[in-house]
């Protein structure tokens with residue numbers, strides 16, 4: 001029995017506030033499923049959407065959220081291969097056309113007509129959420145729904161980013177923004193892939209988490225370091241810098257600095273999306289070091305399945321804190337101040 005109404009976090013205009021209130025439970029279309037969301041991670045992207053940070057308008061009013069983990073409770077008439085009761089994840093890519101040049105090559109994040117959860121369509125900060133059946137993440141029943149929620153965006157994104165970097169086992173990666181949601185998972189995926197991890201962020205809590213819980217080989221505090229470039233290079237065995245840099249910070253500065261410390265022939269992967277930011281790199285060093293600078297945007301369905309499988313095999317353990325869906329505003333307040341080590345996960349039942 002699916003109820004007529006449900007609890008959700010909704011905002012009417014960019015800038016907020018977010019309002020915890022009752023709204024109708026949506027009905028899935030022919031190619032869609034309805035997922036009873038049990039837990040949803042809170043990604044910094046949700047805050048960008050609320051702020052209206054990006055040159056892409058959001059739906060309004062909007063239910064945010066795109067790390068939703070739950071149970072399929074209804075399906076449209078065209079959906080044959082998803083059973084009621086199955087565990088499923090609602091990801092950033094809620095749907096794509098599956099017919100364009102990019103979708104046909106499994107590059108569906110590049111689809112020109114995507115549905116984006118918690119951005120162009122209502123997302124997972126509600127108890128019942130719709131997703132295109134073709135795009136849901138399949139979550140094995142032995143995987144806990146609270147812990148897997150952050151994997152559905154943060155995990156998939158950093159896993160894809162590491163693959164895009166071309167880095168190989170035994171090589172080194174600098175994770176910039178290591179103490180946040182994406183950064184903490186990036187360290188775990190990096191470790192699982194056999195990489196040496198240099199974590200860059202700030203504060204004693206994040207330092208402790210990176211070194212003691214996430215397995216970073218070294219930690220550089222960007223706020224207290226007198227020379228981040230030198231410190232990052234010094235953290236590699238031969239002093240020549242890391243093979244790859246994953247930029248997951250919400251700040252322009254490191255996007256203008258990474259090219260200076262990345263290793264010759266190395267790759268800088270841009271993932272974080274600070275508002276209005278520009279990349280910058282010195283032409284001379286970029287040329288004579290033969291570096292690559294690229295962007296990476298979530299992952300395709302297969303990346304998602306692989307990222308979940310890493311978790312299922314016990315390779316991914318990143319800290320998260322569970323609070324009620326009703327407490328989203330508190331999470332945003334902490335996120336704005338950069339006070340979150342790891343991820344917050346919302347329990348939609350309270």
Ligand code: 8ID
Nearest residue numbers: 043044045177179180181182222249251271272273297298
């Ligand atoms: O597909 C994508 N490209 C994608 C997917 C998901 C998220 C991109 N994102 C984007 C988000 O929109 C956001 O801009 O990645 C960024 C990071 O998301 P998050 O991990 O959810 O944010 P967070 O938990 O707030 O962590 C950010 C961390 O960056 C650190 C902060 O201290 C925080 O721990 N940081 C900052 I701000 N400035 C830094 C600096 N100069 C820094 N760390 C190192 N150096």
Ligand code: ZN
Nearest residue numbers: 043045153154
């Ligand atoms: Zn996200």
Ligand code: ZN
Nearest residue numbers: 097100103111
């Ligand atoms: Zn498409």
